Amino acid sequence: MTSEEQSTPENNILNAAKEIFQKKGMAAARMQEIADEAGINKAMLHYYYRSKELLFEAVFKSAFHMLAPQLNEIMNADTSVFEKIRNFSSNYISFVLKHPYLPNFIIQELNRNPEFVKNLIAEKNFPNISKFRQQVNNTIEAGEIRPINPEQLFINIISLNIFPFIGAPLLKGFVNVNDETYKQLMEDRKTDVADFIINAIKI
Amino acid sequence: MTSEEQSTPENNILNAAKEIFQKKGMAAARMQEIADEAGINKAMLHYYYRSKELLFEAVFKSAFHMLAPQLNEIMNADTSVFEKIRNFSSNYISFVLKHPYLPNFIIQELNRNPEFVKNLIAEKNFPNISKFRQQVNNTIEAGEIRPINPEQLFINIISLNIFPFIGAPLLKGFVNVNDETYKQLMEDRKTDVADFIINAIKI
DNA sequence: ATTTAGTTTAACCAAATGGTTGACAAATGT
DNA sequence: ACATTTGTCAACCATTTGGTTAAACTAAAT
Numbered sequence: 209m210t211s212e213e214q215s216t217p218e219n220n221i222l223n224a225a226k227e228i229f230q231k232k233g234m235a236a237a238r239m240q241e242i243a244d245e246a247g248i249n250k251a252m253l254h255y256y257y258r259s260k261e262l263l264f265e266a267v268f269k270s271a272f273h274m275l276a277p278q279l280n281e282i283m284n285a286d287t288s289v290f291e292k293i294r295n296f297s298s299n300y301i302s303f304v305l306k307h308p309y310l311p312n313f314i315i316q317e318l319n320r321n322p323e324f325v326k327n328l329i330a331e332k333n334f335p336n337i338s339k340f341r342q343q344v345n346n347t348i349e350a351g352e353i354r355p356i357n358p359e360q361l362f363i364n365i366i367s368l369n370i371f372p373f374i375g376a377p378l379l380k381g382f383v384n385v386n387d388e389t390y391k392q393l394m395e396d397r398k399t400d401v402a403d404f405i406i407n408a409i410k411i
Numbered sequence: 412m413t414s415e416e417q418s419t420p421e422n423n424i425l426n427a428a429k430e431i432f433q434k435k436g437m438a439a440a441r442m443q444e445i446a447d448e449a450g451i452n453k454a455m456l457h458y459y460y461r462s463k464e465l466l467f468e469a470v471f472k473s474a475f476h477m478l479a480p481q482l483n484e485i486m487n488a489d490t491s492v493f494e495k496i497r498n499f500s501s502n503y504i505s506f507v508l509k510h511p512y513l514p515n516f517i518i519q520e521l522n523r524n525p526e527f528v529k530n531l532i533a534e535k536n537f538p539n540i541s542k543f544r545q546q547v548n549n550t551i552e553a554g555e556i557r558p559i560n561p562e563q564l565f566i567n568i569i570s571l572n573i574f575p576f577i578g579a580p581l582l583k584g585f586v587n588v589n590d591e592t593y594k595q596l597m598e599d600r601k602t603d604v605a606d607f608i609i610n611a612i613k614i
Numbered sequence: 615a616t617t618t619a620g621t622t623t624a625a626c627c628a629a630a631t632g633g634t635t636g637a638c639a640a641a642t643g644t
Numbered sequence: 645a646c647a648t649t650t651g652t653c654a655a656c657c658a659t660t661t662g663g664t665t666a667a668a669c670t671a672a673a674t
Contacts, residue, residue, distance in 0.1 A: 236438035236523070324580055327586065334584075360599065362586065363582055364604075371570035375518055377518075379566055385562075398443075
C-alpha cells in the first residue's frame, strides 16, 4: 500500500487549486476557475480555505514539500560528490518530467514574494548546504576534483537541472525543435548533465 | 553621442510600464500603478497605448530586444567556441546585473503564453543555433573538445548564466548568504562559469 | 421523529479594475 | 487672430472578482 492521497473535499479542492495556480500563477488564477475545476460551488473554497491567499499558501507549501526532498538528497546524502551529482540529476529530471509546471511555479512566486523564503527556511527539513560545502572542500583537498567554490558548484548543479524546464518555451525556440524532440533532450540530460559537471570538476 | 532614449510621453509611459510589469507580471500589474509611476493620468495610458494588452506587448518586445543581441553573440560571432563562451558569460552577467528583473520577466510571460515564441521567431534577428551547432561539431572533429551534443552544450551555457538570476531568491536561501554576498558570487561567475564550461568540454 | 452538526448552493455585495467620455488646455497651422 | 488638431484630466461606467449570507440539504445522534 503506497501513500495514495485520499479523496476528501479538501484534497479535491487542493488538487484543483494546484492545477490552476501552477498554470496561471497567483494573480491570474480565478477562484471561480478553481471551483469549476473542482466541480463545486465557489463558496466551498472559502468554506474549506478561508481566502484565496490561504488557499494559495496551501498550494505553495504542498508544491515546495514535493521538491524539497529531491534537494535534500544532494545536500545531505551519505554518498560521494560524484554519486550525489549523478543521483540528483537523474532523480530530479525524472521527477520534473512528471510535474512540469512545478519548478516554474515555485520560482515565479518566490520572485514575486521573496519574503516567502524566510518562512520556508524556518521549517525543518529546509535544505542546507553546509554538509555539501564541507564535502566538496574535502574532495578538493583529497585531490579528486579541481578547486572550486562549493557554492558555485551547487548553483551550477541546480541551474543545469532546473533551468531547461523553466526556460523550455524559449529554449525550444532557440534550438528549434518540437515538444517531442525537446522532451527527448531532457531524457538525455538525466545522464548528460552529470557527465558534464563531473568532466568540469574531475582532475 | 550614444543612443540616449528621448523623453517623449510614449517613452515615459513605456519605462513606467516596464518597471511595473517586470516586477509584478502582466496579471498583477495595475494600470493605475503604471500611471502613478509615470506621473500621469490613467487615461493617458489608453491614449498612447490603446489597452493593457498592447502596452504589455510593447514592454515585452522592448525587453526581448534588449536581450536578443546578447544571445546573437554566442550564436553568430566569428570567434572560437571558447571565446564565445567567455564573452557571452561575461557580457551577459554584466548586462543582467544592471537589469535584474529582465530575464525572469521574459521567461515568466513566455511560460504563461508559449505562443509568444512563434511571433518572436518570425522576427528578423531571432537567435538561431545553426551556426553554433556547426561550429561545435567542427571543433569536436578537430579534437579540441570532447564529443557533446551541441544543443545540450547550448542549453548548458544558457542555463548556467540565466538561472542564477531567475532562481536568486531560492538560491540565496539554500546557500544562506545575504544580497551583498550573492551579488559578489554573481560577479565571480563572469569568469567562473566560462572556466567551468570549458573544463567540462576541453580535452 | 427531532435535533444537531456539518455541508452545499444560489443569490448577493462591495471593492477593484480596465476602459470611456466630455470638457478643457496647449500647441500647431493658416 | 482664428481654427484645428493634439494632449491632459477628473469623473464616470460596465464588468469582474474575492468574499458573504441565509437558506436548504444531508446524515448521523438523541
